Amino acid sequence: MSIKRSFLGVPIYLGSLLLALFLFAGTYSHAAHPDVPDSEDAIKAGEAIFNANCKTCHKLDQRYTGPALRGVTERRTLDWAKNFIVNSQALIQSGDAQAVALFREYNNIVMPAHDFLSDMEVMNLLSYIEYGGKEDASAQAAAGADGAAGASGGIPSEYLSIIVGVLILVLVLILVVLALIVSVLTKYLNTSEKVSEEDKAFINQKGDIKKVLTSDGVIVIVTTIVMALVVKTAIDGLYGIGIQQGYAPTQPIAYSHELHAGKYEIPCQYCHTGVEIGKSANIPSANICMNCHMHIQNVDGKEGVSPEIAKLYDAYDNNRPIEWVRIHNLPDLAYFNHAQHVKVGGIECQTCHGPIEEMEVVYQHSALTMGWCIDCHRNTEVNAQGNQYYDKLVQLHADSKDALKVKDIGGLECAKCHY
Ligand code: HEC
Ligand code: HEC
Ligand code: HEC
Ligand code: HEC
Ligand code: HEC
Ligand code: HEC
Incomplete structure (x- = not known):
C-alpha cells in the first residue's frame, strides 16, 4: 500500500541522494566575485602574469607552497585579495586578522610584493585564478593517480573533509527527525x-524505527560512507609520508638568506662549498661566518654585539658546532648529487630550492618525491653544450625528432637513484 512506500522509501531515497552528493563532492563549484571578468582575453592575459610571478608557489586547485587560489574572491573581499597580491606584508603588518592568520598558517613564509602590477593586471590575474586552468587541473588529477607523482589529488582535502562531515551530520539529523515523525x-x-x-x-510492524535503521538500504549507505572515509584517509596518509614541502623550522641563529644572499649578494658557493664538486652542498661552519663577523658585530652601525651574532661568537669561541636544523632530507634509499645537477646539468639552485635569496627563513620549496625527480628528468634537455662526453650521444640522437632529454641518458633507471 501507499503507506508502506512512504515509510521505507523516504530514508532510502534521501540516503541515496546524500551518497550521490558525497561521491560527486569533488566537482563542487564556487561563485567568484561578480566584478572579476570571465572573458577569454582576461583569462589569457592573467595566465601569462601568473606563470611569470606566481607559479613557483601556487597552484589553482591544490595547496603548494602557498594556498590553492581558486575561490579566493569568494573567501575574501575583492579588495582584500587585491591588496594581498600587491603587498601582502603591508596587509599583514597593518594587523588585518585574516592576513595575519594566513601568514601564521603558512609558517610565516613571506609572499613577495607585486606592486609593479597595474590594477588591470591584478584583475586579469584574478580572472585566471577563478576561471582559468581547468584542463590543467583535471590533467593533474589524472596524473596524480599514476604513482608517486601525486602528492595529493585534484580535490583539496580540507574541502572534502568538511563536506563529508556536514553530510554525515545532516544524515544523522534526518534519521532522528524521521524516527520522531514515525x-x-x-x-x-x-x-x-x-x-x-x-x-x-x-x-x-514496518513503522518500527529499528527496522528502518537495519533495513538493507540504510546499511548499504552507511557502510559505503564509512568505507569511503577509511580509504580516503589511508590514501592521503600514504601519499603524505615523508613529504615535507613548506617545512621551515626555526634555526638556532636567526641567519637570513634574504640579507646575506639577497641584499649583500654573497654567492651561494661561498658558504655551500660542495655544490659544484660533490654530492652534498654542505652547510658552512662558524669559521666561514667569522671571515666577516670577526668585524661585523651588529647591524646598521649599531653599538655592541647583536644578540644573534653573540650566539655565533659563543659557538666559535667554544669550538662548538652550530646545530642547524636540516630542512631538505631525502631518505637513505635515494641518491642525489649536487655537482651532477649544478655543474654538469647547469641547473640553477632556485629551480629546486625556490627563491632562497628572498627567504628570511629557508623553507622546503619542492616536494622532493620520486615523482618530482622523474618529472624533471622526463622533460629537461641534457646540457650537452661544450661537454665532449656527450658529443657521441648527441650525434646518435640526431635522427630522433625530440631533443636529448635526461631520460634518454638513463635518468629513469632505478639504479641511478637507488643504492
Ligand atoms: C614565494 C612564494 C609565493 C609567490 C611567488 C606568490 N605567493 Fe601568494 N602566497 C604565498 C604564501 C606562502 C601565502 C600564504 C600567506 C603567507 O604566508 O603570506 C600566499 C597567499 C596568497 C593569497 C591569499 C590566498 C588566500 O587563501 O587568502 C593570494 C590571493 C595569493 N597568494 C596570490 C598570489 C599571486 C596572484 C601571486 C603572483 C602574482 C603570488 N601569490 C605569488 C606564497 C607565494
Ligand atoms: C653566508 C653564508 C650563506 C650563503 C651565502 C648562502 N647560504 Fe644557504 N645556508 C646557510 C646556512 C648557515 C644554512 C643553514 C641555516 C638555514 O637553514 O637557514 C643554509 C641553508 C640553506 C638551505 C637549506 C639546507 C637544508 O637544511 O636543507 C638551502 C637550500 C640553501 N641554504 C641554499 C642557498 C642558496 C641557493 C644560496 C644562494 C642564493 C645560499 N644558500 C647562500 C648559509 C649560506
Ligand atoms: C661575506 C660576509 C658575511 C658572511 C660570510 C656572513 N655574514 Fe652575517 N652578515 C654580514 C653582513 C654584511 C651583515 C649585515 C650588517 C648590517 O646590516 O649592517 C650580516 C648580518 C648578520 C646577522 C644579523 C644580525 C642581526 O642582529 O640582525 C646574523 C645573525 C648573521 N649575519 C649571521 C651569520 C652567520 C650565522 C653566518 C655564517 C653562516 C654569516 N652571518 C656569514 C656579512 C656576512
Ligand atoms: C636538481 C635539484 C637541485 C638543485 C639544482 C640544487 N639542489 Fe640543493 N638539494 C636538492 C636535494 C634533492 C637536496 C636533499 C639532498 C639529500 O637529502 O640528500 C638538497 C639539499 C641541499 C642542501 C642541504 C645540505 C645537503 O647538501 O644535503 C643545501 C645547503 C643545498 N641543497 C644547497 C643548494 C645550492 C646552494 C644549490 C645551487 C648552487 C643547490 N642546492 C642546487 C636538490 C637540488
Ligand atoms: C630541475 C630538474 C631536475 C630535478 C628536479 C632532478 N634532476 Fe636529476 N638530473 C637533471 C639533469 C638535467 C641531469 C643530467 C645531468 C647530466 O648532464 O649528467 C640529471 C641527472 C641525474 C642523475 C644521473 C643520471 C645519469 O644517467 O647519469 C641522477 C642519478 C639524478 N639526476 C638523480 C636525481 C634525483 C634523485 C632527483 C630527485 C631527488 C633529481 N635527480 C631531480 C635534472 C633534474
Ligand atoms: C630520478 C631518480 C629516481 C629514479 C630513476 C627512481 N627513483 Fe625511486 N625514489 C627516488 C626518490 C628521491 C625517492 C624518495 C622519495 C620519497 O621519499 O618520497 C624514491 C623512493 C622510492 C621507493 C620508496 C617509496 C617510499 O615511499 O618509501 C621505492 C620503492 C622506489 N623509489 C622504487 C623505484 C623503482 C622500482 C624505480 C625504477 C623503476 C625507481 N624507484 C626509480 C628517486 C628515483
Missing part, C-alpha cells in the same frame, strides 16, 4: 478509527 504517526494512526485493523498491523 513514532508520532504510529501513535496517531493506532488511535485513529479510520484506519482498518489490517493497516494497523502493518504500521506497527
